[in-house]
Amino acid sequence: MESGAIVLDTTDHGESDLIVTLFCQESGRVTAIAKGAKRSKKRFVNKLEFFTYLQVNYQQKNEQVLAFLSEAEIYTCFPSLRQNLNLYGIATIIREFLLLGVKDGEPDNNIFRLTLWAFHRLDNKEEPRQVLALFLIQFFGYLGYRPDFHSCGNCNQTVQTTKSYRFNSSSGQLICSSCNQNNRCGRPLSQGTIKIVQTAQDQPLDRLHRLKISGSILKESLQLLHNFGRHIFQREITSWHVLAENKKTSSEPSYLKNPEQ
Numbered sequence: 001m002e003s004g005a006i007v008l009d010t011t012d013h014g015e016s017d018l019i020v021t022l023f024c025q026e027s028g029r030v031t032a033i034a035k036g037a038k039r040s041k042k043r044f045v046n047k048l049e050f051f052t053y054l055q056v057n058y059q060q061k062n063e064q065v066l067a068f069l070s071e072a073e074i075y076t077c078f079p080s081l082r083q084n085l086n087l088y089g090i091a092t093i094i095r096e097f098l099l100l101g102v103k104d105g106e107p108d109n110n111i112f113r114l115t116l117w118a119f120h121r122l123d124n125k126e127e128p129r130q131v132l133a134l135f136l137i138q139f140f141g142y143l144g145y146r147p148d149f150h151s152c153g154n155c156n157q158t159v160q161t162t163k164s165y166r167f168n169s170s171s172g173q174l175i176c177s178s179c180n181q182n183n184r185c186g187r188p189l190s191q192g193t194i195k196i197v198q199t200a201q202d203q204p205l206d207r208l209h210r211l212k213i214s215g216s217i218l219k220e221s222l223q224l225l226h227n228f229g230r231h232i233f234q235r236e237i238t239s240w241h242v243l244a245e246n247k248k249t250s251s252e253p254s255y256l257k258n259p260e261q
C-alpha cells in the first residue's frame with residue numbers, strides 16, 4: 001500500500017526496530033513496525049521524526065496486526081518546527097489532537113490536508129497560536145463537532161450585538177443573555193470571538209490563511225477551543241501547557257526529543 005503519511009508517534013521496539021504511528025492519507029491511522037530503523041542508517045535515517053510528511057509503502061494483513069513499513073521517502077520535514085521552540089510546542093498540541101481524533105481504517109482527506117496546511121503555516125513562522133486556533137475550529141468541524149455560532153442554542157434567535165453570549169462546552173451551544181439570566185451556564189464570549197469562529201468554520205482551506213486573530217480574541221478563542229476539546233475527548237490535553245511555558249521561558253523543555261537531529 002502506498003500513501004502520503006504524517007509521522008505522529010514513534011516508540012522503540014527491541015534493540016533495532018521502531019513502532020511508528022502514521023496518519024495516512026489513504027487509510028487513516030496506521031501503526032507500523034520499521035524493522036531495523038534504529039540500526040539501518042540508510043533506509044529510515046531521520047525520516048521517522050514527528051510531523052514529517054512522507055510517502056510510505058507498507059504491507060498490512062488486517063487492521064488488528066501491525067503493518068510492515070518497507071519504504072519511506074520525505075516530502076518535507078518542516079525544518080522550522082524543529083528549530084523553534086514555540087513552533088514545536090504548537091505542532092505538539094496538533095499532534096496530540098490528531099492522535100485522539102484520527103482512527104484506524106478511517107481516512108479523512110480533509111483533516112489530512114488541514115494538518116499539512118497547519119504544519120506548512122507553522123514552518124513559515126506565522127503566528128503559531130493563530131494557526132492552532134484556525135486548525136482546531138476546522139478539525140472539530142470535520143470530526144462532527146461544529147457548534148452553531150449563528151444563533152442561541154436555546155431560543156434559536158440569531159446572534160445580536162445587543163446581547164451578550166456564553167458558550168457551554170458540554171452542550172456545544174451558544175446561549176444568549178436572555179436565556180441565561182443568572183450567567184451560570186458556560187464561559188462568556190465576546191462578539192469578536194463569535195464572529196471569527198463563525199467565519200473560520202465556513203472558510204475554505206485555500207483562504208483560511210487570510211483570517212487574522214490576535215489579542216484578546218485569540219486568547220478567548222483558544223480558551224474556548226481548549227475547553228471544547230477537553231469535552232469532546234473527555235480528557236486533559238496534556239501538551240496544552242506549552243502555551244503557558246512558551247511565554248515564560250526560552251530554555252530547552254523536556255518534551256523536545258533529540259534536539260540535535
Ligand SMILES: [Zn+2]
Pocket residue numbers: 152153154155156157175176177178179
Ligand atoms: Zn437565547
